[in-house]
Amino acid sequence: MTIALDAPVVASRTWRHRWPLGTIIAPVVGVGLVLTIWAIGGRAGWGSGMVVTPAEAIRPIVGSSRDVYMRATSATVWSAFRGLVIGSALAFVAALIAATVPALRRAISRLAAIANAAPWVAVAPCLLVILGRDRGPVAVAAIAVFFFVFVSTSIGLGSAPVAAHDVLTALGSSRRVRVLSVQLPACWPSVLDGLKLGAPAAMAGAIFGEWYGAPRGLGVLLLSAMQSGRAERLWAASLLSAGCGLVAFGVLAAVRAALVPRYGAVITQSQTAAEIAKGGSRLRTTVVELATVAVLVVGMVAAWWIWIDAADISPLVVPRPSRVWHDIAGSLSEYARATGSTLATAAIAFLLGSFVGMGAAVVASRIRLFAGAAVPMIVVLAATPIVALFPLEARIFGTEPSTVRILAATMVFFPVFVYTRSGLAAASRSATDVVTALGASTNKRFSLLTVPAAVPHIVSGCRIAAGSSVIAAVVGETLIGSVGLGVQFTYSYRLLHMPRAFGAAIAIVVVSVAVFAAAGSIERAVHARWS
Amino acid sequence: MNTYNRRAFIGHSARLMGGAVILGPLVAACGSDDKKTESTSAATSLTTAAGTETTTAATTASTTAGTTASSVASLGKVRTQFNWVADVEWAAWYLGDSNGLFTKYGADVELISGGPNTPAVAQVLASGAADFGVASDELQLIQANKEGTDYVILGAMYQRSPFGYCWLADTPISTAKDLVGKKIGGVQGDQVRIDAVFKVNDLEPDYTFVPMNYDPQPLVDGDADVITAYVTNQPIQLKLKGVETKSAPFSDFGLKSYGDVLFASKKYIDANRDLLVAYLAGLLAGVKANQADPTAVIPLLTDKYGKDAEIDVAYSTAGNPAYIALYDSDFTKANGLLSVDPAYFDSDVLPGYAAAGETDLPTAATLVDTTILADAQKL
Numbered sequence: 001m002t003i004a005l006d007a008p009v010v011a012s013r014t015w016r017h018r019w020p021l022g023t024i025i026a027p028v029v030g031v032g033l034v035l036t037i038w039a040i041g042g043r044a045g046w047g048s049g050m051v052v053t054p055a056e057a058i059r060p061i062v063g064s065s066r067d068v069y070m071r072a073t074s075a076t077v078w079s080a081f082r083g084l085v086i087g088s089a090l091a092f093v094a095a096l097i098a099a100t101v102p103a104l105r106r107a108i109s110r111l112a113a114i115a116n117a118a119p120w121v122a123v124a125p126c127l128l129v130i131l132g133r134d135r136g137p138v139a140v141a142a143i144a145v146f147f148f149v150f151v152s153t154s155i156g157l158g159s160a161p162v163a164a165h166d167v168l169t170a171l172g173s174s175r176r177v178r179v180l181s182v183q184l185p186a187c188w189p190s191v192l193d194g195l196k197l198g199a200p201a202a203m204a205g206a207i208f209g210e211w212y213g214a215p216r217g218l219g220v221l222l223l224s225a226m227q228s229g230r231a232e233r234l235w236a237a238s239l240l241s242a243g244c245g246l247v248a249f250g251v252l253a254a255v256r257a258a259l260v261p262r263y264g265a266v267i268t269q270s271q272t273a274a275e276i277a278k279g280g281s282r283l284r285t286t287v288v289e290l291a292t293v294a295v296l297v298v299g300m301v302a303a304w305w306i307w308i309d310a311a312d313i314s315p316l317v318v319p320r321p322s323r324v325w326h327d328i329a330g331s332l333s334e335y336a337r338a339t340g341s342t343l344a345t346a347a348i349a350f351l352l353g354s355f356v357g358m359g360a361a362v363v364a365s366r367i368r369l370f371a372g373a374a375v376p377m378i379v380v381l382a383a384t385p386i387v388a389l390f391p392l393e394a395r396i397f398g399t400e401p402s403t404v405r406i407l408a409a410t411m412v413f414f415p416v417f418v419y420t421r422s423g424l425a426a427a428s429r430s431a432t433d434v435v436t437a438l439g440a441s442t443n444k445r446f447s448l449l450t451v452p453a454a455v456p457h458i459v460s461g462c463r464i465a466a467g468s469s470v471i472a473a474v475v476g477e478t479l480i481g482s483v484g485l486g487v488q489f490t491y492s493y494r495l496l497h498m499p500r501a502f503g504a505a506i507a508i509v510v511v512s513v514a515v516f517a518a519a520g521s522i523e524r525a526v527h528a529r530w531s
Numbered sequence: 532m533n534t535y536n537r538r539a540f541i542g543h544s545a546r547l548m549g550g551a552v553i554l555g556p557l558v559a560a561c562g563s564d565d566k567k568t569e570s571t572s573a574a575t576s577l578t579t580a581a582g583t584e585t586t587t588a589a590t591t592a593s594t595t596a597g598t599t600a601s602s603v604a605s606l607g608k609v610r611t612q613f614n615w616v617a618d619v620e621w622a623a624w625y626l627g628d629s630n631g632l633f634t635k636y637g638a639d640v641e642l643i644s645g646g647p648n649t650p651a652v653a654q655v656l657a658s659g660a661a662d663f664g665v666a667s668d669e670l671q672l673i674q675a676n677k678e679g680t681d682y683v684i685l686g687a688m689y690q691r692s693p694f695g696y697c698w699l700a701d702t703p704i705s706t707a708k709d710l711v712g713k714k715i716g717g718v719q720g721d722q723v724r725i726d727a728v729f730k731v732n733d734l735e736p737d738y739t740f741v742p743m744n745y746d747p748q749p750l751v752d753g754d755a756d757v758i759t760a761y762v763t764n765q766p767i768q769l770k771l772k773g774v775e776t777k778s779a780p781f782s783d784f785g786l787k788s789y790g791d792v793l794f795a796s797k798k799y800i801d802a803n804r805d806l807l808v809a810y811l812a813g814l815l816a817g818v819k820a821n822q823a824d825p826t827a828v829i830p831l832l833t834d835k836y837g838k839d840a841e842i843d844v845a846y847s848t849a850g851n852p853a854y855i856a857l858y859d860s861d862f863t864k865a866n867g868l869l870s871v872d873p874a875y876f877d878s879d880v881l882p883g884y885a886a887a888g889e890t891d892l893p894t895a896a897t898l899v900d901t902t903i904l905a906d907a908q909k910l
Contacts (some may be wrong), residue, residue, distance in 0.1 A: 050748075068841055133643070133660060213616075213646040216839030223616060223647060226745045227764075228843040229772055314657035315678045317650075390744070478719075482742050487719060494720025496651060496674045 030373015050231050057235035069221070073240050076137070076218040080206040080244070083141020084198060088149040090142070092191065095153035100179050106292050109520075112150045113467065113513045127212075137209030137217065144205030145198035148415075151464055152194025156187025189263050192256035193422060197415055197464075199248035200382045203241050238389075242380040249379045319498040324506065327499040334488070335507055342484040343511065345473040348405045353412025353469070354462055360413075361420035365450070366442075375421075382414040390479050401483075404476035411472035412465045419461025423454030452530070459526045466519035470512040485511070606806040608639040612661035614652045617644050617837035619847040620763070620791070620854060621665075622828040623688065625836050627817030635816070636809035636910060642836070647745065651675075653682065656796060662803075663795045663810070668692045668788040669876075670723070670884060673892060681797040686811065686869040686904045688818075689790030689857035694724070695780035697760040697769075699750065704757065704777070707732035707784050716741040716755030724781060725759065727887030731785040750776075763853040764846075771845055786887075787879045789871060790857060804903065811869070811907035818858065818868050825851045867908045873899050 035054055042053030061069050091112070098108040127139050160182045168178050210219030218237045225233035301321050308318055315323075328335060360378065364371035381389075390407055397403040427449045435445050477486025485508050492500035613621055624642055627633050633640050643661055645652065652664040653675035665688070666672055672682045696715075698704050704713075707728055715725055715738045722740055729736040741755040747765045749755045751774055760766065766778040782788065793811075800807060821828060828851065833842045862872045873895035881892050 065841060068839060071839060211646045211649075213644055213649040215644065220616065220646075220840050223745070224841045224843070227616075227768070228846060229746065229748075229768060230843075233841065314654075314680060316654050316657040316675055316680055319678075479744055480742050482740070487742070490719040491722070494651075494718075495723060496653065496671065496678065498678065 026369040026372020027376060028372075029369065031376060033373065034377055052232045052235055056232045057239060060233050060236040061240065069236065069240065072216055072218050072221050072237070073244065075214075075216045076203065076206050076210065076241065077244050079137035079209065079217070080141050080199075080202040082138045083143075083206060084145050084195075084202040084248075086138070087142035087145030087202070088195060088198060091146045091149035091194075092153050095150050095157060096179070096184075098154060099157040099183060100176055102175075106289060107296060109154070110293065110296055110513065110517075112147060113516045114509055133213055136212040137206040137214055137219075140209035141202040141205035144201040147467070148197040148201060148464065149191065149194040151460075151467075152190045152197070153187055155460055156190025157183045159190060160186040186263055188259050189256055192252055192259065193418065196249055196252045196256065197418055199252060200242075200245035200379065200414075203245045203248075207241060238384050242384040245382065245384075246376065246379050249382075316496065316498065319502055323499040324502045328503045328506070331500075335503065338483065338485045338488045338504070339507055339511055342470065342473050342477065342486065342508070343515075345405055345408060345476070345481075345484060346469040346515070349408030349412050349472055349476075350466060350469040352405065353409035353472075354416045354465055356409070357413045357416030357461075357465075358420050358458065361417050361424060364421060365424040366446070378414070378417060381410070390476075401481070404473070404479075404481045404484075407476035407479070408469065408472035411475070412469050415464040415468065416458075416461045419457050419464070420454065423457025423461075424450055426457060427453040456527050456530050459523045463516070463519040463523045467512065467516035470508065470515055474508055603635070603637040603809075605634070605639050606637040606809055607803060608641060609663050609803075609806060609810045610641045610643060610661040611663045611665070612643045612645065612652050612655045613665050614645045614649070614667055616646055617832065617840045617842070619828060619832060619851045621836075622821045622825075622832075622851055622854070623814055623817035625817075625828050625831045626820045627813045629831050629835070630817075630820065632816040632820070633810065633813030636812040638806055638810040638813055640810070640813075653680065656680075656682075662799055663793070663807075666792045666794060667694060668790065669792055669880060669898070670788075670889070672792065672794055672898070673884065673889065676893065676898075677891065682794045682898075683797050683800060684792050684794050684871060684899045685800075685807070686793045686901075687789035687791060687871050688793065688869065689854070690860035690863060691780050691782045691857055692788045692790035693761045693763045693780055693854070693857060694788075694790070695760065695762050695778060695783065696757050697747070697750065697762070697766050697776050697778040698757045700775035700777055702756060702777075707734060710757065711737050713756040714739045714741050714754070715757050715759070716743040716749050717759035718743060718745075721759045723887060724786065727883060728781060728784045728786050730888070731883050731886040763850050763857070767849050767853065768843075768846055771849070786883045787875075788883065789880070792871075793869070800900070800903065807903050808906045808910065811904055812910040815867070815869060815907060821851070822855055822858065825855055867904075870904055871899055871901065873901065 038051075039053050039055075041051045042056065045051065094108050094112060098105040127136060131139055157179070164182045165178060168182060173181075207217065207219035207222065210217040211223065214220060218241050221237040222234060225231075225237060304318075304321050307313065308320060360374060364374055389410065393403055393407055393410075397406055431449055431453075432445070435449055440448065473484065474486035474489070477484040478490050481487045485504050489501055489504035489508070492498075492504060611624065621642070624640070628640055628642060643655075645655075649655065650658075651671055652661075652666050653671050655661050656664050657675070657680055669684065672684065676682055696704070696710075703709065710728070711734060717725060717740065719742060725738065725740070726736040729738075741749060743749050743755065743758065747758060747760065747769060750758045751769070758765070760778060762778040762780050766776045769776050793814075795807065826848065829844060829847055832847055833844060858868055862875065863870055866872070876895040876899060881894070885892055
């Protein structure tokens, strides 16, 4: 085996510069291919006429209703932007506090998971009472964004190399200084990963929030399109929403790409030597964990009770904790059945979404043409609000239980894809050069270097996906499901049986947090093994 | 190698983040204030201008004038919450607001649209965000009052609720018995009324529920044999798309109820009686204006109240007459439009809900108050 020297490496670099396959040609070819298939499908009337040609889909936007669409887009984008700023600022601060004050870390992490898990529809009356109808879209967008940015910031803050921590600790710096000078600079690429996920989520959240009764917006247009059965209007509104999400995603991805050379892309959790020494017994940590949860629960129930009495909240808007408890205790079997059904749907959605997400990311990393074509399409899919996707999916797959799983899988797919893709690019430059110089083939390089470097990222992506899978299943059930916690919630809510509705919402939160915690411990184990 | 100053960068980014945290809520507050003033019906400025004109529809030309001789001093503002988006269903309100019919009697109005995710109108009123509500039928109010609210029915826009069934023209359905064993599509929560239709006809509820959303496609595709629908909405929309259907309200199947029931809490009524009398007088005038000219509301809907909702003009023009047909009954011929018959309520409507399994039902004496509307009719 000859050792390949500089020559072949240099030659391939210049070849790539002359033909920028990945960055220009592939996207153009890919998008062109998608448009062609779309036009064929539109002409053939796929999905019982639900699919229209690209020209028909664009017509409402450029035709006589141009003003309406432009006003609607600016209203929704403005709400989404405000939600993104507020949600990510809060999430960033929360993660920073969690990193700086270790005593609060567990509590804040649990609270973030709970905030993420509260189904948006359950939060509606409470939001209306506190914030007023007009801020609905901003509030839902902020909630949608918070979780992604919180988790990614926490991951980022933990990704500074152990050596840097040790140096500063040995020099006698406080925890605060360590956070500011070591952890903070290292977290930007990860924060931007979170923002990348958050931007399309903010659009979807703003649209969902408009369904509370906003006077204008893309959500309002989606609804009127659905009611009047005009497929082209549905497509037009969805395209606008996806387009805005795509632009935001692109900008954030570019910023992140600019930061990676400066800050690196390693995201394994690191522990300082001092913390490792302070480990403590496993029993002690479990007891502390349970105590934190108990304190949190008691605190929240107390706050709930006090708020109802102090603000004179009507039982029609928020029921008393005692009545909710009685309902849960009295109908345990029904709750158990619904929970089991939702968990099953979530599990299937998670497996389906992760499998497809990882597969797509791997193919994208190996075949530049596919990457250039697929990534914009995937981001468009992520930015299209699920409420716009579901009529199409319902017509293609029919109104049956399996469609709920496909809907939920669509929501799980995106985080896994984004994190796997980051991970596959994370192998360090020098290691890649060494292995290539030693004559390794692409496949060998992939299995020896790229995949092991990607595993921590993939696991983080799966952790976020697991946390979202329960909510994804619930959203799918709310739209067209027939069993599960989402159905139980919607049904009771519509009949104004508030204790049952809140009981279902609490069950959703508990299940979601439990799944997220389990995924978190798996992630910690993997990161420990891989760092 | 580089002269980059880490400390400066940290300080910089900390200031940026701090700014975002402070700026965010500020921006949100400013933005929503704009929204609030916009959604407050731009009509209030227009009604004062159009105060003299009572028959022609106002255009969006904005002139501000003081109150004219035919308007009385304002008794207050009634925030009205609808249970759906801007639609021709609310024609009477739009005409009343636009033509100054409410301000003529001294009532200012704010018309608030709903949507699919809006909490039930009863909840919106309970949270203090609105004063006067429109409920699709009485059941919501009966259930709300069981949770401790004190809602009272003041009248009803439609003498029969348009809520009912819709099926393809060649499916043979005419009585409740024909529904046995069928696939019935509806939104989560409709099961209560579907079961009620069976029980009121002494039948066991035997059907397959097909969960749907707002797209009537499952009926066209055959996933459902029958769907729940407003007889004034989906059948007309489907006909415009070339699908022939038949439809009938639940009343025809034995489950009688009023439609678009007008209600407020007893506390609010006691505190604002005169305002409500003026409000209902204005609404009555709006109803009569809509009856007189069903096409007058269409430009208001497309250019003003529903301008951001992309109103379907073809549907609205066909739907309005269908709604107007529901205004009249033998009772209204004798007692005026919008009125509710307490005797009919006790003898026909409540038994339907009892057959549906509802317990602790109120009587018309506690749930219905006809005096406010009676006073309004005298104005």
